Amino acid sequence: MTRVLKLGSFSLQTLAALDINQSYEPLGGEFIPRTINGTGLKQMTWQRTRIVTSGQGWIPDGLDSIDTSAQLVLACIKPRAVRAVLATRQATLPAARRSDAGHTPWGVATLSDGRTVRTTATIVGNVATLAAVAGVVAYDALYLPQFTVWAMRPTDALTRGDGIYRWDLVCEEV
Amino acid sequence: MAAVVASFHFEGADQGTSIVDSSGKTWSITGAPVTQTQETWVGTSSGYFPGTGYLTHASHPDFQFGTGDFTIRGLVRCTDSTATVRHMFGNSFAAGGNSGYYLYWQQGVITFGYQTADLVYHQVNSAALGVLSIYNRYYIEITRADGVLTMRVNDTITASLDDVSGNVIGRDAPVYLGYSTSAYGSPFKGYMDEFQVIKGAAIHVTFAAALAGLPDSLAPDGPIVSASLQLTVIAAAMASASLTLHASIVPPGILAGTQSVCIGSGAAAIWTPVVRVAGTDVASQTISEIRVEAEENASRISEIVLRPPAGSTMYLPEWSGKTLTIDVADAATGSPRWPMRLFSGVVDTPTLDLASRTLSLSATNDLQGRCLAMTQAALTALIGGYYSAAVFDAAADGWAYAQDRLSTRTASIDISPQGALRVTPWEPKAVADIALDESLIYDGSLSISLSPRSALTNAVDVNFGYRFPRVKAEGHGVSFEAVNMTNFAQYNLESRAFLQRAQVEAAISAAGGTLMDIVYTPLPTVDVPVGTGFWSPGPYDDQLCMGFTATVSFDFAATIEEQHQIRVAAQNSIDVVGLRLEAMSGALVGEYPDLTAAETGIKLYKAAVTSIPPADVAATVLDKTTAAEVTLTPETNRDAANAAMETLIAIAKAKIWSSHRGNTITLTVPLMPAIDVDKTVSVAADGVTAKGKVRRVVHIMRPETGEAYSEVAIALCSVAGVGITHDETATAAPSGTVAGQTDLSLSPTVVFNSGPTEDNAITITFPAVAEAERNGTAIILPSTFDAPLVEDVFTVTIGS
Numbered sequence: 001m002t003r004v005l006k007l008g009s010f011s012l013q014t015l016a017a018l019d020i021n022q023s024y025e026p027l028g029g030e031f032i033p034r035t036i037n038g039t040g041l042k043q044m045t046w047q048r049t050r051i052v053t054s055g056q057g058w059i060p061d062g063l064d065s066i067d068t069s070a071q072l073v074l075a076c077i078k079p080r081a082v083r084a085v086l087a088t089r090q091a092t093l094p095a096a097r098r099s100d101a102g103h104t105p106w107g108v109a110t111l112s113d114g115r116t117v118r119t120t121a122t123i124v125g126n127v128a129t130l131a132a133v134a135g136v137v138a139y140d141a142l143y144l145p146q147f148t149v150w151a152m153r154p155t156d157a158l159t160r161g162d163g164i165y166r167w168d169l170v171c172e173e174v
Numbered sequence: 175m176a177a178v179v180a181s182f183h184f185e186g187a188d189q190g191t192s193i194v195d196s197s198g199k200t201w202s203i204t205g206a207p208v209t210q211t212q213e214t215w216v217g218t219s220s221g222y223f224p225g226t227g228y229l230t231h232a233s234h235p236d237f238q239f240g241t242g243d244f245t246i247r248g249l250v251r252c253t254d255s256t257a258t259v260r261h262m263f264g265n266s267f268a269a270g271g272n273s274g275y276y277l278y279w280q281q282g283v284i285t286f287g288y289q290t291a292d293l294v295y296h297q298v299n300s301a302a303l304g305v306l307s308i309y310n311r312y313y314i315e316i317t318r319a320d321g322v323l324t325m326r327v328n329d330t331i332t333a334s335l336d337d338v339s340g341n342v343i344g345r346d347a348p349v350y351l352g353y354s355t356s357a358y359g360s361p362f363k364g365y366m367d368e369f370q371v372i373k374g375a376a377i378h379v380t381f382a383a384a385l386a387g388l389p390d391s392l393a394p395d396g397p398i399v400s401a402s403l404q405l406t407v408i409a410a411a412m413a414s415a416s417l418t419l420h421a422s423i424v425p426p427g428i429l430a431g432t433q434s435v436c437i438g439s440g441a442a443a444i445w446t447p448v449v450r451v452a453g454t455d456v457a458s459q460t461i462s463e464i465r466v467e468a469e470e471n472a473s474r475i476s477e478i479v480l481r482p483p484a485g486s487t488m489y490l491p492e493w494s495g496k497t498l499t500i501d502v503a504d505a506a507t508g509s510p511r512w513p514m515r516l517f518s519g520v521v522d523t524p525t526l527d528l529a530s531r532t533l534s535l536s537a538t539n540d541l542q543g544r545c546l547a548m549t550q551a552a553l554t555a556l557i558g559g560y561y562s563a564a565v566f567d568a569a570a571d572g573w574a575y576a577q578d579r580l581s582t583r584t585a586s587i588d589i590s591p592q593g594a595l596r597v598t599p600w601e602p603k604a605v606a607d608i609a610l611d612e613s614l615i616y617d618g619s620l621s622i623s624l625s626p627r628s629a630l631t632n633a634v635d636v637n638f639g640y641r642f643p644r645v646k647a648e649g650h651g652v653s654f655e656a657v658n659m660t661n662f663a664q665y666n667l668e669s670r671a672f673l674q675r676a677q678v679e680a681a682i683s684a685a686g687g688t689l690m691d692i693v694y695t696p697l698p699t700v701d702v703p704v705g706t707g708f709w710s711p712g713p714y715d716d717q718l719c720m721g722f723t724a725t726v727s728f729d730f731a732a733t734i735e736e737q738h739q740i741r742v743a744a745q746n747s748i749d750v751v752g753l754r755l756e757a758m759s760g761a762l763v764g765e766y767p768d769l770t771a772a773e774t775g776i777k778l779y780k781a782a783v784t785s786i787p788p789a790d791v792a793a794t795v796l797d798k799t800t801a802a803e804v805t806l807t808p809e810t811n812r813d814a815a816n817a818a819m820e821t822l823i824a825i826a827k828a829k830i831w832s833s834h835r836g837n838t839i840t841l842t843v844p845l846m847p848a849i850d851v852d853k854t855v856s857v858a859a860d861g862v863t864a865k866g867k868v869r870r871v872v873h874i875m876r877p878e879t880g881e882a883y884s885e886v887a888i889a890l891c892s893v894a895g896v897g898i899t900h901d902e903t904a905t906a907a908p909s910g911t912v913a914g915q916t917d918l919s920l921s922p923t924v925v926f927n928s929g930p931t932e933d934n935a936i937t938i939t940f941p942a943v944a945e946a947e948r949n950g951t952a953i954i955l956p957s958t959f960d961a962p963l964v965e966d967v968f969t970v971t972i973g974s
Binding site (some may be wrong): 029031037038040042043044045046085086090097125168 | 612
């Protein structure tokens, strides 16, 4: 099933996002001063995420209908992974994740020969338990993040020559 | 009460089978775990588990942590690289949600976990460090503190869960060292040392501390169970006042400055500012940099910028005077903890930028205002030092009064981050509060600036003039013989007049003297042959005399002027840089009632005209001019003059020391809230070795970039080098003149016109009071005082 990007109550149509790119950029204080003897002393403060999404399709995106003055929930389409404990095949997932149909967590098992196979995940609370696979060296629980964001006003463009509608959307976690 | 409930040091013989729990518990041994000496980490031996043996203890409440804090820690090296789960410690874990816990190693990943009744596993592991080696030893530390479960491996936090508050950990079942009865695992295979379990406390120690050996009991610096705090309240002159007490638990190392929430220990430091305006947390509105500046003898100031929520209504003038507090806290657990106060004060200037919709707040702790509100008595108790109304303005207000007193001390005043007024000596402490070295000082930030010779003062000439009155008395002896028994007959034949006693006394009085005593030579009381007849005594002979001997006093007031020429100097400094001289001066005039009236009062009293003694009178001593001190007003008497000179000497000493501590080392370190202007800091970096008092510190926090640092300026007193002692002469007023005696050099003369055709008048002439006795020239009184200096450690070694 094709993953659908959602922002608040707005769902991006598949035809408007035939090609879609999404990236997560960490925001927040992260600094490494160097001392006289070269020691790096890392300092960190808060951390948030900037989500940059761009895409193109055959129809206009419709993102300009979004109320960018309000905080919105961005349901992402780029998955993230959490390594599971091999013995228990369990991983604790962040609470802020998609749970809508077709977008629930799943697992990936890595075999000893490097191949990966998809496996199912059973969710209890925030703990994902992956179905066992033989010959596994590692299990990863994958999920689709969800962020409460401020959305910047989107940009869009049309290339008449190829009839492609392009758009860009930048959101920052509140 | 928190306690170490199991402690294994694995001390014993090589291949020894006796494994002792220093907490006193007796464990049963299954299989062949042993002590061995081939691989030792702490002490003379470590433990070895072959993979088939373990220790067991029956169910015990000590291992049932409930919902409270606990610590499981130890040094381990697992020698199994396979997928086999090797249990290190367990509480009979079995799936079923019974809260039994497990600690195991599997393929280079260490996991601690338990299962709650809802069958949810709560686990922390070391996966963040990747695959751990079977050839290395690791210090594992699992703690639960305030509901947060954390795993550390070699000081690095590898995982934490903050949703475990309220979860019961531990079940009523046996515990195992080297096993867990889990269906998933096997007994431990590998080495172990210093393995401990602590119930009731989350104790974090470093890897290095673990290698030094872990204590069998919680030291006094363990968790504070209860504490009492004695408060001293200094009343402030305010119509109404309220007291708000804030308390926070902060690890001793952070308080002392050996640690900082902005300096990670093996892991990144995760910090957050805590900013409150009028008690309300405004962290969510604070943007840009937060800055706090503290300096000797100055108010602490701070600047923050807020972006109020859109649509909020504000009345700008009411922001002035709102309290502002700024803390820096650890944020590793997601919530601020261990807050350290950087600033307490009030908003001084709010500035609204309509374009950017930001509100800039400049705040101060108002050092001047605090002193202004204090009484002189309170400031005196706080600052001490010397004071003289002859040197300073007696009408000075609180801040000026404080500065006056401070000018006599080698110390500075400021208000602490918590809002307490304090005075800190310039002399650094023998042991530095905080040591900074190359592992803390930012590269390129260390710099030295030296005080120029022109800024030094190593000698101060203090000229102090003291003018005051004394009373004096000249004691003249007057003797006169008009006739004696040898020439009595001839005297009568010549028809000369006899002296009248009243005449004598009148002549003395007319000369201005006061008759103290007089002895008359009486006329004969028998007939005396004179020529062919006799002179016979008469009825009025008792009014006459042949001569007299009298003591006469002349009393007058004199003005004394002392010129104290006091040199305060640091000779060792003069020897190094030459003389750098300053001058100061002062004067005091002794106040006394009308001197002329005083002279008259003395005269009348000595003449017994009045029986009311004058306030001050000089004794009349024959042939001497005798002086006596007079009772001056308390503000102008000798004590006041001495106080003025001592104050000036103290000011001179402080001035000399102040000029010699103009050398400065500046550096930047990660923000250390313990660094403040009351601290002594030592520096050992880049060839610089120094120890001095902090003169200025600026704490800067930039949450947006993660930077938090402190710019520090350290004052150094240095001129002749460490080891040189600059002696001090105790501050005491030099001696003044004393009321003494001088010899009278001239004598009075008596002329008696006794001839039959003369007027029979007697004239007694006393020498005039010398002008030098009335108003002498200034008396020069030189004195010297050694000014102290304490040379701070300050050496620079130029590297290759």
